[in-house]
Amino acid sequence: MSTDGLPIERLRPDFERALTNGHVVVTAATGSGKSTRLPVWSRARGRVLVIEPRRLAATSLARFVAQGLGSTVGDGVGYAVRLDARHGPDTEVVFVTPGIALRWYGEDRLRRFSTVVLDEFHERRWDTDLLLALLQAGRGHHLVVTSATIAGEQLAQHLGAHHLRSDGRSYPVDIAHRADEPRRMPESRDIARRVAEAVRDALGNGDGGDVLVFLPGKGEIQACYQALKGAPATVVRLHASAPAADQADALAPRDPARPPRVILSTNVAETSLTVPGVTTVIDSGLERRTHRRNGRTVLSLHAISRASADQRAGRAGRVQPGRCLRLWGRQAPLAELTPPEIHREDLSELVLAAACAGRRADNLPFPEALPEPALVQATARLTRLGALDAEGRVTERGRRLFHLPVDTELAHLAVAMPDRESAGFMADLAAALSTGRRWVHAPADPAEEEMLSRTLPRRCDATLLVAALRTADLPGVRVDRASRKEARKLAAQLRELMGLARLPDTLGEDLEPAFAAAVAALPHRTYIRREKRRQAMGNGGDEILVSEQSRLDAEAEAALCLDEHSVPGKGTRQTVTLGTCLAPVPLQGLLDAGLGEPMLEAPTLEEGRLLARRTWRYAGRIIHSEAVVPEGAPAREAMARLILDNRLLKPAGARLQEDLAAWALYVALGHGEGETPEARPWLEARLEALGVASQDDLALIEPEDLAFEGVPEWERARFDEHFPRQIQLPDLLLRVHYHVRRKTVTIEKVSGSRKKDPQRWELPAWPGWRVKYQRASRVVEVR
Structure with missing residues (x-):
């Protein structure tokens, strides 16, 4: 590996000395070489585990480091990510994602490593925060925490670590803002057109280098990819589920003989990955991230922080002076830093992971305290699923759920099935839902939809997803092939872990037992339509709107919502939740699961016989009613x-x-x-x-x-005389209300033809009490 000119090289003696004495925090700018050199130096103390926030970064860095050491991937340097692992018991440096590291921690496999490197810690993911807290709490590891933007001195004090700093290798970057208003914030409006214009300007006035475009997600990348057709460049997509050829092309060295590349990337290229040959960055200023709103985790577009903007701009100055075109105003009020995930996401996965590691999350030394409401909510949810006991300790069921590589609730759904066929269906559905949003698109054309309905008579999003995962060809259905391939690999892994048969290629089993068991396993996920607002469904606590892309039959009165997408609504507090994977449930299914609240209504006597109606209500609607004796x-x-x-x-x-x-x-x-x-x-x-x-x-x-x-009894007559509840005057019947604390009596007209107000002498004495007369809305004092 060539290390010529890497700024981090100057830190090697200090780093090795500090690592011998304990933990180390390294603040190093983009391009310093921290992600590749620090793991190699740490080998002197024994095997090294490097935790990278993203799969793409873990695999790419492993290949790069292995190549530099003259090794093959899986030998001296390896990696382990979901659905892919290349390492052995003697691999010296292993790059992994946080999810893999947490599972290895729970299995006591981290003791095989002497040093653990937490790379790009400034991203402040919940899983890396938890790993830091667990490792700090102690198993004898030496920690190396690296970051480009975090306040390293503060983190070093928290860890009791030595703090080292390194500059990056960078050239000056000229920054220009393309918004017409100085305070205009980053926005998604017309983003594909604005990016295409900026790219064409950069290509026309550039230096022949590559252009790196930062976009918030896969959808925006695809829109810009279409808008750039015909541009004098090779347009490449770079995101976690991009085709492997595109990923390899984006990370390959610059070829001077080829046209310049335009790499459309999510923030995966912001820190860990180096995209070679880039001299121009075009920054949308947007990212898609979560935040907490009304007790829910909401995914939406946000403006990036100033720290992220600086990181992105630095990508243009890695090989020569560059420039950065920002699509927002120069004085836009961006936040300084992005809030950590523990303050903006549901904490269920964190609490369960900590419990599987033998620790209570609320007793671990996090850099900042966990928010109490989210912690309580997560603990209650896991207890309801049977993953934690009453004392917050992990149960055997909780361990089983944690070791399945999908969301805890989806894992719970799969293991709650009554038979192997139903378990297989739900495992496949969990895999399909875990791969990413919207990789299966139902036909928009009515004729194609009719053909699909003959193939899949059950109008159900869950059935369509599993059918698309198992069957390559469905009438009119569009499928992202890369996502389908990943979903099938994950389904096969889940089936193996659960001891189920291999993935079938048909949708053969009777689905009714599976969905009936799903309602019983996740009753809070069962919704019923509002009587007047048919697009809305409620469960007695939350409300969802049926997504426009859902195949749920308009006549279905109830549904199981197995995937949802929350977005900010109107105002500062409203949250709109779209049901994106809905499975119809018959009303009898709600009754069978015990969801209806029974009530006795309209008791009556018919010919001397006592009769009544017993009704069952769920979320405000009657789901069943019958006459009973x-x-x-x-x-x-x-x-x-x-x-x-x-x-x-x-x-x-x-x-x-x-x-x-x-x-x-x-x-x-x-x-x-x-x-x-x-x-x-x-x-x-x-x-x-x-x-x-x-x-x-x-x-x-x-x-x-x-x-x-x-x-x-001996006092009742005298008491009623002094304090009657009803008074009959000539042509006037009064009801009496006593307000003891205010010592006020209000006499209310019940009936009678009398027009004149009652007089004080006509009423009981009530010594010391004020008396008022109420007739409809008129209230007067009686004197």
């Missing part, structure tokens, strides 16, 4: 309602309500002590105490048996 507790509930409506055992209901009102006032006035029960629960309990279980038992009950013993 109630018995037991439902019978007592129905009887209590009829008694209080004076339709049964008259006058027990009216007298009970009068007795309770008198007792409440008696206690409020300080004449007695005790609680005032609600009429219906008290009546139901009284009927139960009397042994009433059916209508036939009422023959043994008299109205007097249902009397409430409140105000003492």
Whole structure:
């Protein structure tokens, strides 16, 4: 490996001395060589594990370092990423992604390494933050933490580490802003046209070098790729799921004989990867990242931070003086740094990973404290899934979920299935959902949709995804082949880990048992349509909107939502959640899963027979209703309602309500002590105490048996005379309300033809009390 001119080389003696004594934090600018040289130097102490935030960076750096050492990948230098591993027990330097490192930590495989390098720590992913906290808490490793932008001195103090600094190898970069307003922020509006114009200007006025364009995601990259057709350059796409040929082309050395390259990249090229030959950077100023909003993780477009903008601009000055064209205003108020993921994402995966490592997340030394609401929410979610016990310790189920390389909830779904065929379907669905959004596109043409419906009669996003994963050709369906290949590899891995049969090439099994089990396993993921807003669905707590791309049948009343996408709505607090993978569920399926809340309604007597309707409601909608002859507790509930409506055992209901009102006032006035029960629960309990279980038992009950013993009998008449609840005057019936704290009486007109207001002399004495008369909305003082 040629090391000529690498700025990091000047740090080697200091680095080796510091690493011998403990942890090291290295702040090094882009182009310094930190990602390639520090792991090689660390070999002197034993095997080295290098943790890279992205798969593409891990594999590319492993190949580069192996080539420089004259080794083959998998021998002296190797890597391990999801679905791909090339290393052995004697490999000296192994590059891995954080997910692999966390699994190895839980399996006690990290003890095979003497030094662990956390590269590009400034990205502040939750998994690298957790790894730092776990390794700091101690297994004897020496840590090397590298970053280009983080406050290294502060991190070194947190770790008790030695702090080293290195400049980068860079040339001056001329920065120009293309927005017409100085404070205009980065924006996505018309981004493909604006990028294409900037690229053509750069090619026409450039130095023949390559152009690197930073874009927020795969969709914007594809739009710009189309807009640049016909440009005098080779246009290359660089993102995690880009074709392998494009990735290799982007990272290959510059060929002077070829036209200049235009590399359309996500922020994967911001730090870890070096794209050779770049002399011009065009920066959209955007990235797609998560944040917390109303207790949910929302993915949306954000303006990058100033630190990220500086990192991106530096890519233009690696080989010669360069320039950076920024598509926003010179004075745009960008944030200084990007907030860490632990402050903007759901913490379920972090909490489970920590538990599988034998630690509670809230007891680990993170650089900043975990946000308490997100921590509580994550712990409750994992406990509900059976992954944690009541003390927050990982269960056997939790370990099993953690070792499946998909989201915890999807893993839970797969292992909750009642049979191997259903488990295979859900494992394949988990793989399809884990590969990335929107890699399967249903036909937009009605004729093609009709053909697809004959092949897949079940209008279901989950069924379409699994069918597309298993079957190469579906009528009218467009599939991203690279994503499908990755999904199939992941499905095969899941099936192997779960001991299931190999991936089939047809959609043969009966899906009803799988979806019925899914509703039982994830009841909070089951939604029912709103009665008036049919595009909206609720589950009693959250609401989703059916995505326009969903195949869910318009007649389906309920659905299981297995993937969703939350975006900011109107205002500062609204969040809109789109259901992107919906599977129809019959209303009976909700009932079978116990989701409906039973209620007894409309009790009645028909020809002396006690009848009622029992309804089950879910998220505000009736999902089932049936006429019943109630018995037991439902019978007592129905009887209590009829008694209080004076339709049964008259006058027990009216007298009970009068007795309770008198007792409440008696206690409020300080004449007695005790609680005032609600009429219906008290009546139901009284009927139960009397042994009433059916209508036939009422023959043994008299109205007097249902009397409430409140105000003492010997005092009741005098109390009612002084504090009546109802007053009858000539042509005027009044209801009396006592406000004891304010010592105010309000007499309310109930009925009567009298026009004149009541006079004070017509009413009880009520010494010391103010008296008011209310007639409709009119309230006057009675004097």
